[in-house]
Amino acid sequence: MLPLIPVFVSFFLIQFNVDGLVSFLEAYGNQIKKIDFTHSTKSDKLLSALSVSCCPELRLLEINTKIDGRYCQLPICIQALQIGCPKLQTFGLMNVTPVPKMIRNTPSSTSGFPMLEELCIATSSHSFMTDNDLNNVLHGSPHLRVLDLRGGSRITATGLxxxxxxxxxxxxxxLYFNINTMVASKKGIHMLAHKWSSTLRELDLANQPFSEEDMEIAMGHLADxxxxxxxxxxxxxxxxxTSSVGKDVLVPFLMFHRLLIRQSSCWYLLKGLKRVYHGQGDIQLLLDKLD
Known part of the structure; x- marks a missing residue:
């Protein structure tokens, strides 16, 4: 009889004999559904094991590192991982940027992650991930509900x-760093607002340099x-x-649901209005000030 294996495994790779861990996954990985580990120089061996179907039932894979502002790369062959973990639903890389890696005999295209619902590739610094890189991950993920790309300055609205x-x-x-000229595109947010206007529940565009006109059209799509x-x-x-756009978009939200809106640091708003607003009563006070 096989030993009872926990469906969730969380660990610091530096504290494990990685070869022993890989052997364990080769023997019992088909019983594991969740893996969460801290990135280290030994991460490559574990990813290689996952890429050869050691854990075909895996639903969650999260890799993280400490938030210290340094750029952290992780070579990953996304195609091999898609083949090895076809049932993945949650894929998280916290402060870790994937770098494309080629593995011999791996096809250049796959069916992707057909069951993926959540993707997090967030970093406190800038990410060099491009539209093409993101498409390689999500081209087969029609059921995605949550997409976290904080720091993704090279991703464009067209790509999304x-x-x-x-x-x-x-x-x-x-974008939670000094963006300067590192942003790939400064237009197109209205396209995303139109595409997901009926489904979006949470939207974070902090420090994105979309134009006033683009923001106005986008907020109109969301309001309608x-x-x-x-x-x-x-x-x-x-x-x-702007103040006028802020008012137009807040009125429909106020009629239906509680809303948390942050407008601090917005260039076109008066200084006294730049704070966090919680709930309908607080938002109504903001609307009164915008009149």
Whole structure:
């Protein structure tokens, strides 16, 4: 009889004999559904094991490292991982940036992650991930609900709009570092707002340099979308949102649901209005000040 194996495994690789761990996964990995580990120089061996179907039932894979502002790369052959973990639903890389890696005899295209619902590739610094890199991960993920790309300055709105996921609920795309000229595109947010206007519940665009006109059109799409009653969080800190647009978009939200909206650091808002607003009563005070 096989020993009872926990469905969730969390560990620091530096504290393990990686070869022994790989042997364990080769023997019992088909019983494991969740793996969470801290990135180290030994991560490559574990990813290689996952890529050859050691854990075919895996539903969650999260790799993280400490947030210290340093750029942390992790070579990954996404195609091999898609073949080895076809049932993955949650894939998280916290402060870790994937770098494409080629593995011999691995096909250049796969069916992707057909069951993926959540993807997090967030970093406190900038990420060199491109539209093409993101498409390699998500081209076969129509059921994606949560997409966290914080720090993804080279991702464009056009690239996001081309993804197959039609019912995205949460998009986190804030830039939390000195962006300068590192942003790949400064236009197109209105396309995303139109595509996901009926499904979005949370949106973070902090410090994204979209134009005033682009933001106005985007907020109009969100305000008119059928999913406005679902919205619960909107972060417009550091954007080019204006007072008039802010009022137009807040009124529909106020009618239906509680809303957390951050407009601090917005260039076109008066200094006294730049703070966090919680709930309908607080938002009504903001609307009164915008009159």
């Amino acid at each position: 709009c081309a993804l197959p996921c039609e019912r995205l609920e949460c998009l986190y795309w804030g 979308g059928g999913g406005v009653n679902l919205f619960c969080s909107l972060n417009l800190s550091g954007t080019n949102i």
